[in-house]
Amino acid sequence: MIERFITPLVTTDVRLPRSGRSLRxxxxxxxxxxxxxxxxxxxxxxxxWAELWPSGIALADAIALRPQTVAGFRVLEIGCGLGVTAIAALNAGADLTVTDYAPESLLLACANCLANAGREPSTLQMNWRKPPDELFDLAGEGFPVVLAADVLYESRDVQPLLGLLGRLVAPGGLLWLAEPRRPVAARFIEIACAQDWELSESDGEWDGPWPDPNDAGVHVRVHRLRRVPSPGS
Ligand SMILES: C[S@@+](CC[C@H](N)C(=O)[O-])C[C@H]1O[C@@H](n2cnc3c(N)ncnc32)[C@H](O)[C@@H]1O
Incomplete structure (x- = not known):
């Protein structure tokens, strides 16, 4: 069915390095x-969206190791790509909505979730530089957890994502962010921590092995950024 829209497709076996979980x-x-x-x-x-990224794999692994962080919560993922992180969130018991710019990503993420987690997330196509009202309606008072793997690679996205995540994550809520040591991500974290976020914890660094041999040597950091509640909230 999907191959009517995106073709040709192949399947790659992905092993989450620490938990040892296997995905297809x-x-x-x-x-x-x-x-x-x-x-x-x-x-x-x-x-x-069409590639397998070490950050998505590392964040999936971090979730597999700490499923209680998302279990039973309303969780949003931005830039879900192929759905690797989404599979882990669904397997952990999250009530998950995934978003991406590319509609093809949402289609494949759902197919991969169905094949690996036995269920699909809700989906919303969106451009994080021009977020639709529907996203804020969905967020309500904010999501307790937002997932983001390798979404900070263009400087033009630092300010839009700071603004957006400040509205999407509930006060006291968590932004679970994986990034492969990109300067843009470091800049985002620096500005966020100078505003109303704190680095509550780090899940550490992942150095593979990754499915693509070209990614050998990529180190991914997984951060937990807590949105500091404003006084009176
Ligand atoms: C490097 S990929 C990471 C994909 C996935 N999170 C992973 O780690 O495997 C970046 C993702 O962000 C999405 N993206 C890029 N710009 C976007 C935008 N302006 N609005 C929404 N999604 C965007 C891409 O389509 C892609 O799926």
Whole structure:
């Protein structure tokens, strides 16, 4: 069915390095035709959703090791890509909504969740630079947990994501962020901590092994950023 929209697809076995969990992730075989297809994208976003990223794997592993952090909670993921982190959140018992810019990502994330977790998350297509009202309606007073794996790689996203996450994460809530030591992510964390966030804990660093041999040497840090409640909230 999906191959009517995205083709050809292949499946890669992914092992979460610490928990040892195994996933089978369906993804496009070749990213080049997808790059051609977005040549006219008004946001100039590349099809990064179509790849397996170490950060998504590390965050999935962190969730598998601490499922109680999301179990039974309303959880939002931004930039869900192929759904690797989403699978772990669903397996841990989260009430999950995933979002991404690319509708194809949401389709494949759902298929991968169904195949690996036996159920699908709710989905919302959105551009985090122009978030729709529907997202804020969904957030209500804020999500207790928001997941984000490798979403901070373009400087133009630091301010939009600081503003957005300040509205999406409930006061006292958690932003569980995985990033492969990118300067943009470091800048985001520095500004966030100077405003109304605190680094409550780190889950540490992951150094693989990753499914793609080209990622050997990539180190991923997994952070827990707590949104400090404002006085009186
Ligand atoms: C590097 S990928 C990471 C995917 C996934 N989190 C993982 O770690 O495997 C970045 C993701 O953010 C999404 N994204 C990029 N720009 C976006 C935007 N402006 N609004 C919403 N999603 C966006 C991409 O489509 C992609 O799925």
């Amino acid at each position: 992730i369906m993804h496009p075989a070749d990213i080049d035709p997808l790059i051609d297809a977005v040549a006219d994208d008004p946001e100039q976003n590349l099809p990064y």
